[in-house]
Amino acid sequence: MFTGIVQGMAEVVAVQEAEAFRTHVVVLPQALREGLETGASVAHNGVCLTVTAIEGERVSFDLMRETLAVTNLGALAVGDRVNVERAARFGDEIGGHAMSGHVMAMADVVELDEAPNNRRLWFELPEALARFVFVKGYIGVDGISLTVGAVRPGQGGQGARFAVDLIPETLSRTTLGERVPGARVNVEIDPQTQAIVETVERVLASRSSD
Template sequence: MFTGIVQAAAEVVRIEEKERFRTHAVRLPAHLLQGLELGASVAHNGCCLTVTRVEGDLVYFDLMQETLRITNLGELKVGGRVNIERAARFGDEIGGHAMSGHILCLARVVEVIESPNNRTIWFELPAEYAKYVLTKGYIGIDGISLTIGAVDGNRFCVHLIPETLERTIIGSRQPGDAINIEIDPQTQAIVDTVERVLAQRKD
């Protein structure tokens, strides 16, 4: 489980390509290396990956075909950065909201609005997932736990404070960029259940 509180924006320093498979290495800061073992779960832009090798401050992860298909991690290049969060442990403070590290879909940045000490970003989702996005609800955007500011059809926005822009990679996002989206699972379960019940009553 993850909390959506990004702990570092780590640099991708090595990529090994194979057919429909990729291994990449990120350089982690010292505080994220403590107690890190093979098999540990670490979220990259909100996607849960497994540690496969540790060489000093370089940590390696495998990305299978499905991960490359459904997330933005396949677009990474050497020198790029990813939002990093290690798996939560029992007793940790949940500063964001409970997240699984399972990406539902990709959204596209459609507009970035600058204002003093703030930034608003609008995203566009595939239409079939828009029903899960509710004003003031939780959403995972590249692994960041954020509150939805407004919804307009299959578009929604979030409002970002300087701390979020400084700590994560979201400040570098521009229109056209693909963003990993994780929907709050409770919201998804409620919407799906209501739809199913209404469909049964209609029949």
């Protein structure tokens, strides 16, 4: 489990490609390597990955076909950075919200609004996920626990959109400070929200069929 509180950014320093498979290597600072062992879980842009090798500050992770297809990790190149979070431990403070590290889809950055000391980013979502996103609800964007600030329904050929507001701390500590229109981010819907919405839908559907 993860909390969506990004602990830092890691630079991709090597990529090894294979058929429907890749291994990427990142440099992790000492603070994030403390106690790290092969087999441990580390989130990269919100994607739960398993440590496959540790060589000093260089840590390797394997990316399977599904990860490459559903997330933005398949587009990473040497020199790119990812948001990193170690798996949560029992007793840790959860400053964000519970996240599984299972990205559901990608969303496109479509608009950027600058304001003094903060920034608003707008994203366009796959329509199938729009029903889970509402103002003041939680959402995971590239592994960051964020609160939805605004929602626009799909119309005029545009898909459903949502916005998040970013403070300077988030912009400096995560890759969202680098995101501009045209970029793609990983999205994880809040699992509790998803469960509630789907349960209500099933109840309403059963009542309407009676």
